[in-house]
Amino acid sequence: MNKITAFADEYGNNSFQFSTQGSHFIVATVICNSDKVTELENSVNEIRKKHNFQTGEIKSSGISKHHKRRIRVLSDVVNLDLSVYAVIVDKRKLKGKGFSYKKSFYKYLNNLLYKELFRTFPQLELYVDEHGGNDYMLEFKAYVNKHHQKTLFSGSQFGIENSKQSNLIQIADLIAGTLGYIYDETKISEYSEEFKTLIKPIVSDLNFFPKDYNFSDFVESNTDNAFNPLIAEVSHLRINDFIEKESGNDQQKIDQINFLKLLLLYQRVYYKSRYISTKEIFNHLNQSREKPLKEEYFRSKVVGNLRDKGILISSSPKGYKIPTSEKDLYSFIKHGNRIILPMANRIKQMRNAIKLASGNELDLLDNPDFKELKEMLNN
Structure with missing residues (x-):
C-alpha cells in the first residue's frame, strides 16, 4: 500500500455557547501520496503568490468573510492532486453535560478522530500544526502517542509541524474554515452552497457526528x-x-x-x-x-x-447509490434481468441440443456444481 501523508487542522472550540462561539467543531485533513508532498508544497506556494498572500500564511481567518476571494482561492486548490477527509461534530447534538468540559469534549473527539483516521488509512503519516492556539491538535498528538498500537498500524507516524513552514497545513486550515462557513450556524451565508459545490471534487469523506439514525x-x-x-x-x-x-x-x-x-x-x-x-x-x-x-x-x-x-446497493449506467426508493431497487433488478434471462436461455438451448443429439444420454447440468442452475431451469 502507498504511504499516505496527511496534514490536519481544526476549526471551532469546545464552547457550548452556540450563538456566539459556533455550533460545530471540525477537524479537516488534507491527504496525498507521500511522494507528492514536495510537488504539492510548491504548487501551494504558487497559489499563495497568485492570490497575493505574499510571504504570509494562507489562513481561513485571514480571508474571513471575503467570500469571493475564498472562492477564487478554492478554485485553484481543488485542482491539486489531494483529497480531503474531515470529522464534523455538531455540538448541539452532543448529549450529556460532560461534553461542556474541555477534557471530556477532547477525549470524545480524540477517540473519534483516531478511530476513523487510522482505520481508513492504516499506514498514515499525519502532521498537525504546532503553531498558535491549536490546543486540540496538540491534545490529539498526546492521545495518539499514548494509544497508538504499532502492531495494528505498522508504519504509521505522527508528528507536528509549524504551519508557517508547511503549505499543506495551511490548506488544511483553509478547508477546515471553509467547512465552518458551510455548516456552522454562525457562519452560514448565501455562499455556503457554492463553497460546498466547489470543494466537492476533492472531498473523500465527511464524517458527521454524532451519527443520526432518525430519518424524519x-x-x-x-x-x-x-x-x-x-x-x-x-x-x-x-x-x-x-x-x-x-x-x-x-x-x-x-x-x-x-x-x-x-x-x-x-x-x-x-x-x-x-x-x-x-x-x-x-x-x-x-x-x-x-x-x-x-x-x-x-x-x-x-x-x-x-x-x-x-x-x-443500487446501480445504473450512471453509477452507484444507496437505494432510497422502489425505483432504485428496480433499476438493479432490471439490470440483472437483462443479463440473467438471456444467459439462462442460451444455457437451456445448449443443454437441450446435446440431450436431443445424445438421446437424453448426456445432460450437461448433471454435474453437482450445477445443481441449483438445473433446478431453476427445470422449474
Whole structure:
C-alpha cells in the first residue's frame, strides 16, 4: 500500500455557547501520496503568490468573510492532486453535560478522530500544526502517542509541524474554515452552497457526528417524490452496521469501507445527487491505494461481495447509490434481468441440443456444481 501523508487542522472550540462561539467543531485533513508532498508544497506556494498572500500564511481567518476571494482561492486548490477527509461534530447534538468540559469534549473527539483516521488509512503519516492556539491538535498528538498500537498500524507516524513552514497545513486550515462557513450556524451565508459545490471534487469523506439514525429530518429535506423511508432506513442501517463491525485490516475491506462511506457521504451531504459515477468513485478510492483500481475487481470484490453480504446497493449506467426508493431497487433488478434471462436461455438451448443429439444420454447440468442452475431451469 502507498504511504499516505496527511496534514490536519481544526476549526471551532469546545464552547457550548452556540450563538456566539459556533455550533460545530471540525477537524479537516488534507491527504496525498507521500511522494507528492514536495510537488504539492510548491504548487501551494504558487497559489499563495497568485492570490497575493505574499510571504504570509494562507489562513481561513485571514480571508474571513471575503467570500469571493475564498472562492477564487478554492478554485485553484481543488485542482491539486489531494483529497480531503474531515470529522464534523455538531455540538448541539452532543448529549450529556460532560461534553461542556474541555477534557471530556477532547477525549470524545480524540477517540473519534483516531478511530476513523487510522482505520481508513492504516499506514498514515499525519502532521498537525504546532503553531498558535491549536490546543486540540496538540491534545490529539498526546492521545495518539499514548494509544497508538504499532502492531495494528505498522508504519504509521505522527508528528507536528509549524504551519508557517508547511503549505499543506495551511490548506488544511483553509478547508477546515471553509467547512465552518458551510455548516456552522454562525457562519452560514448565501455562499455556503457554492463553497460546498466547489470543494466537492476533492472531498473523500465527511464524517458527521454524532451519527443520526432518525430519518424524519432526511424525509423532510428529501426532494425525490419516489422516496421510501423504509427502503432508505434498511439500506442505511445495513451499511452502518457493516462499517462499524469491519476493522479494515486488508485492502479489500478498506476499499469496501471507503466505498460505502463515499455512498453515505453523497446521500447525506449531497442529497440532490443521484448516482456516483465509477470514474468519480475511483478518483476517491485510489487516493489510499498503491495500485489503481481495476473495474473487474471493483465490480466483483467490492460491490459484488458487499451485495453477497446483504448490503443494498443500487446501480445504473450512471453509477452507484444507496437505494432510497422502489425505483432504485428496480433499476438493479432490471439490470440483472437483462443479463440473467438471456444467459439462462442460451444455457437451456445448449443443454437441450446435446440431450436431443445424445438421446437424453448426456445432460450437461448433471454435474453437482450445477445443481441449483438445473433446478431453476427445470422449474
